[in-house]
Amino acid sequence: MDLLNALVLLANFMLVPALTYGCQLALGALGVTLIYSILRFSNFAHGETMAFGTAATILLTWWLQSMGVSFGPLPTALIAMPFGALAAVLLLLASDRVVYRFHRRQRATPVLLLIASLGVMFFYNGLIRFIIGPDDRIFTDGARFIVSAREFKAMTGLSQGLAIKTTQGITVLMTVILVAALFWFLTYTRTGKSMRAYSDNRDLALLSGINPDTVVRVAWILTAILATVAGVLYGLDKSFKPFTYLQILLPIFAAAIVGGLGSPLGAVAGGFIIAFSEVAVTFAYKRVIGYIVPPEWAPDTLVQFLSTDYKFAVSFTILVIVLLIRPTGIFRGQTL
Amino acid sequence: MSFLIGESMTGGYGSADILHDCTIGVERGEIAVVVGPNGAGKSTAMKAVFGMLNLRQGRVMMDGQDITALSPQQRVHQGMGFVPQTSNVFTGMSVQENLEMGAFIRDDDFLGTMEQVFDLFPILKQKRRQPAGELSGGQRQQVAVGRALMTQPQVLMLDEPTAGVSPIVMDELFDRIIDIAKLGIAILMVEQNAKQALNIADKGYVLVQGANRFTDTGEALLADPQVRQSFLGG
Numbered sequence A: 001m002d003l004l005n006a007l008v009l010l011a012n013f014m015l016v017p018a019l020t021y022g023c024q025l026a027l028g029a030l031g032v033t034l035i036y037s038i039l040r041f042s043n044f045a046h047g048e049t050m051a052f053g054t055a056a057t058i059l060l061t062w063w064l065q066s067m068g069v070s071f072g073p074l075p076t077a078l079i080a081m082p083f084g085a086l087a088a089v090l091l092l093l094a095s096d097r098v099v100y101r102f103h104r105r106q107r108a109t110p111v112l113l114l115i116a117s118l119g120v121m122f123f124y125n126g127l128i129r130f131i132i133g134p135d136d137r138i139f140t141d142g143a144r145f146i147v148s149a150r151e152f153k154a155m156t157g158l159s160q161g162l163a164i165k166t167t168q169g170i171t172v173l174m175t176v177i178l179v180a181a182l183f184w185f186l187t188y189t190r191t192g193k194s195m196r197a198y199s200d201n202r203d204l205a206l207l208s209g210i211n212p213d214t215v216v217r218v219a220w221i222l223t224a225i226l227a228t229v230a231g232v233l234y235g236l237d238k239s240f241k242p243f244t245y246l247q248i249l250l251p252i253f254a255a256a257i258v259g260g261l262g263s264p265l266g267a268v269a270g271g272f273i274i275a276f277s278e279v280a281v282t283f284a285y286k287r288v289i290g291y292i293v294p295p296e297w298a299p300d301t302l303v304q305f306l307s308t309d310y311k312f313a314v315s316f317t318i319l320v321i322v323l324l325i326r327p328t329g330i331f332r333g334q335t336l
Numbered sequence B: 001m002s003f004l005i006g007e008s009m010t011g012g013y014g015s016a017d018i019l020h021d022c023t024i025g026v027e028r029g030e031i032a033v034v035v036g037p038n039g040a041g042k043s044t045a046m047k048a049v050f051g052m053l054n055l056r057q058g059r060v061m062m063d064g065q066d067i068t069a070l071s072p073q074q075r076v077h078q079g080m081g082f083v084p085q086t087s088n089v090f091t092g093m094s095v096q097e098n099l100e101m102g103a104f105i106r107d108d109d110f111l112g113t114m115e116q117v118f119d120l121f122p123i124l125k126q127k128r129r130q131p132a133g134e135l136s137g138g139q140r141q142q143v144a145v146g147r148a149l150m151t152q153p154q155v156l157m158l159d160e161p162t163a164g165v166s167p168i169v170m171d172e173l174f175d176r177i178i179d180i181a182k183l184g185i186a187i188l189m190v191e192q193n194a195k196q197a198l199n200i201a202d203k204g205y206v207l208v209q210g211a212n213r214f215t216d217t218g219e220a221l222l223a224d225p226q227v228r229q230s231f232l233g234g
């Protein structure tokens, strides 16, 4: 019984949150990896892209709510999300047209494009604060829980409860659908294959008559969609604050690099590795241990390796270790 | 005038010219071979014919049309196929996907062409699901040639198709290239194995320092003592 309680406690405070966070990172890292494999640079504006898609979604959600539209037990934001994604698509395509295309035609080095993306990031940054402000926004509505702790306790008779928030369920489900759709697209469709070919060998792709402009455009579109979904899910789960989307860039890049920059499979794996490490290191194990060991051995301290304030240090440490031991990442990145 | 010809081409990658008034061409259904020492500009000449180089002078004509201004992609649409000297396959993609990418510009059903390629190179059919990067050098060259054939080109340009393959595989590849030429396709290729290549060539070009040194039929070049002495190792 105590062991079960310990497990439920772990599931409730570690497994479920880490799984959710891992999904959000995976979606974010997929966008980074996609741009890297097609355009060959690390897109520092990706966090802000997520924030922009989310901000657009929030504005629309408010409007829908004011019109009395609701999505039953699901958050209204899910209705607004496709339109938020559309806004992000337009923004990214416009940025490509105005900024990146010029450098691409000049055959600019990846570093130059990276710096350009930094400039774009600052621009988005201002744009987002201009349209929605710098404050914390909570925009979730609908039912709060799929299973609440109280219901769980009543069902199982355990003293520990396992709560699954609606946003957590949606996050996992949306991620599974989106990732499956992306892999299907890349593996089986003509356009998807041409993107893999382009990322594999750009010159040969050109010799085969693959249109680079189309490939680049599709890459931006997919990235905008992935970024918006990742951003909205993160915002629904936590809350929306523009600054956190800048901070989340570090774990996202860590995820993409750990998995192997350019490898979609790696991005997904990396997302979960980073999320689970971060949560595992910042989790306070005191109560879990309390259930397992005899009372007299119960720890007095929190048994927490790192305070949550330092959670970004975890991504950073993993990043450094991977870059030292296996710079290409787990799945040997570079190509789609 | 030849079916495909790069005439008096002068140009290079930067400010310095690599090609100097260089001319190479080929007829329909024939094989033209370009030989010469390393760094002679053979690959550069091929790139120039395919539009991957800005020419300062000269022009490229195909079927009586001036195509000098066309981009490589547009030339693919015009019926040209090119197998570069290096990284000429999509290493991460399967053999079949490589062929599919070769047929990317085609909107019609290309399965028949794929069968033709498999008939030409049976080993590819066997390895169709394997990533091209995991094939042997010779098999990889077959994928490269197969990919270029998928557009059903009128001209096939090959830059050292037998680089790094054993003599037996080389003979086999040459046989296949003769087969392809018999289909009526013009073949323009660069070869390091000059003797064997000139043997099957209708026309041969010896390039030295970006300029034509000798131009004749393959047979005549092989018989020319000067050519033998300087370029064919006696």
Ligand SMILES: Nc1ncnc2c1ncn2[C@@H]1O[C@H](COP(=O)(O)OP(=O)(O)OP(=O)(O)O)[C@@H](O)[C@H]1O
Binding pocket: B013, B014, B018, B036, B037, B038, B039, B040, B041, B042, B043, B044, B045, B085
């Ligand atoms: N991408 C490039 N940029 C600048 N110079 C180049 C480039 N490729 C080749 N060159 C130069 O052009 C000259 C001719 O090179 P090219 O590759 O055409 O020779 P090649 O005859 O094909 O030689 P090989 O038999 O070794 O393949 C060389 O001096 C080389 O340094």
Ligand SMILES: [Mg+2]
Binding pocket: B042, B043, B044, B085, B159
């Ligand atoms: Mg060469």
